[in-house]
Amino acid sequence: MSARVVTGARYGLRDWLAQRITAAIMAVYTLIVLVSVSRWGEPLGYAVWRELFAQGWMRVATLVFAASLAWHLWVGVRDILMDYVKPDGLRLALHALVLLLIAFYLGWTVEILWR
Amino acid sequence: MAPAAVKKNRPKYLSLRALLFEIRLPITGWVSILHRISGVLLFFGTLWMLWLLDRSLESEAGFEAVRHYTALGPVKLGLLVLAWAYSHHLCAGIRFLFLDLDRGADRETARRTSVIVFAASFALTAWLGWKLW
Numbered sequence: 589m590s591a592r593v594v595t596g597a598r599y600g601l602r603d604w605l606a607q608r609i610t611a612a613i614m615a616v617y618t619l620i621v622l623v624s625v626s627r628w629g630e631p632l633g634y635a636v637w638r639e640l641f642a643q644g645w646m647r648v649a650t651l652v653f654a655a656s657l658a659w660h661l662w663v664g665v666r667d668i669l670m671d672y673v674k675p676d677g678l679r680l681a682l683h684a685l686v687l688l689l690i691a692f693y694l695g696w697t698v699e700i701l702w703r
Numbered sequence: 704m705a706p707a708a709v710k711k712n713r714p715k716y717l718s719l720r721a722l723l724f725e726i727r728l729p730i731t732g733w734v735s736i737l738h739r740i741s742g743v744l745l746f747f748g749t750l751w752m753l754w755l756l757d758r759s760l761e762s763e764a765g766f767e768a769v770r771h772y773t774a775l776g777p778v779k780l781g782l783l784v785l786a787w788a789y790s791h792h793l794c795a796g797i798r799f800l801f802l803d804l805d806r807g808a809d810r811e812t813a814r815r816t817s818v819i820v821f822a823a824s825f826a827l828t829a830w831l832g833w834k835l836w
Contacts, residue, residue, distance in 0.1 A: 608803070611796050618793060625834055634759075634766040641760055657749070664742050672719070686746075693749055700757050 607663045610656035617653040647701045654697040658690050730817040738795040741788035748785045779836070786831045790824035 624640070640646055665686050673679040728736065759769040772778055798816050801807050807816050 608800060611800070615793060615797070618789075625831075628834070634763045637766065638760060661746055661749070665746055668739060668743065689750075693753060696753050696757070700753070700760060703761070 603663045606659055610660040613656040614653055614660065617649055617656075620649065641701065650701060651697065654694055658694045661690050661693075662687065729814070730821075731813050734795050734798065734817045734820050737791055738799070741792040741795075744785065744788040745792060748788065751781075752785070773835075782835070783828065783832050786835075787824065787828040790827040790831070791820070794820045794824045794827070 641650070666683060669679055669682050669686070673682060726732075755769055755773070758765040760766075773782060798807070798820050801816070802813075807813060
């Protein structure tokens with residue numbers, strides 16, 4: 589074991605855990621969606637599709653999925669940027685862009701669900 | 704970077720060049736790097752999915768427009784790639800959760816579960832492709 593110098597930085601446990609919890613939430617949502625997809629008998633019509641997303645539980649479940657996805661995307665993409673993008677300024681700028689895009693995703697999802 | 708932390712000289716094999724041309728990955732390594740690549744695809748694919756969801760729910764005309772759009776060859780191909788990315792990311796992710804719990808970390812089991820991940824994700828992709836058209 590190497591001695592760890594305290595620098596004030598977090599050591600990533602929270603992100604590690606968040607990545608797994610959000611993954612589990614999304615896996616459950618995926619299962620729900622797959623079960624409903626498997627029940628589609630005939631070609632899906634607009635009425636059925638609209639009705640599905642008009643239900644309260646589906647909206648809430650989708651919002652929970654979207655929030656999990658947002659957090660999961662941030663941890664995952666940030667890890668990738670930390671691995672490959674070495675210049676600090678460029679990495680910081682990319683982090684900001686990624687956060688903006690994720691915020692946009694989340695806002696758009698809310699707008700679609702509660703239009 | 705601030706030199707406050709002890710500098711550790713441990714090897715890192717993260718360069719894309721090395722991954723593509725110098726290192727021959729074992730199957731477990733392919734599961735891992737494809738987990739990363741599929742993750743990037745899904746990060747950008749989310750934008751496309753949201754656009755399709757938005758259009759398909761806004762009106763009957765929008766729904767029909769999406770139906771015609773997704774019937775185009777290149778669009779179908781793109782959707783299949785995303786379906787694969789989602790399937791692989793999910794299956795490999797479940798495998799990683801078991802590895803976190805020290806389940807299946809020995810070489811033989813790790814290789815076997817890698818084969819299962821590839822088989823399951825291809826099967827799931829094929830099923831989704833069949834179901835969506």
